[in-house]
Amino acid sequence: MSLLRRAKKNPAETTVTLIGKPGCHLCEDARAVILKVTADLGASFEEKDILQDPALYAEYAEQIPVTLVDGRQHDFWRVDEGRLRKALGA
Template sequence: MTARVLLYGKPGCHLCDDARAVISRVCAALDESFEERSIEGDPELTSRFGEQIPVTFVDGRQHDFWRVDEQRLRLALSQPPPQGG
């Protein structure tokens, strides 16, 4: 099963820590999974997201950056994932 939530961040980022806590709480409550990827050491990801981390994707679409709104994330995850690919 592929995680519905993907968090891009990097070590030492306090906003990433805050986002991870919200995502962990929401995903645990809704029995969903999430993955986390560091942009550190990846020039493409750093160029794309470097000024916006943390960046959150839900079902492959950018959902939030800088801060994760718990209610907005719950709402997004209450919708069924898109079919196909």
């Protein structure tokens, strides 16, 4: 059995993506948490409008808001601050 540990990534090298749409109250709540955590840890933040991207709409229409960390799905509907911090290496 290997005892290799996964190297922690520097949060400043990480991008958090919020996939949502205008007028979505859960998206606003998620944005607030993500902005707080990314500002605290120095991670990058980007936002994508599901209504402007047919591929994103097809994949995530029933889950918004969706949070991605470096392109991999992390959460949907709600963002847990502690869980996001942990995913970013804090």
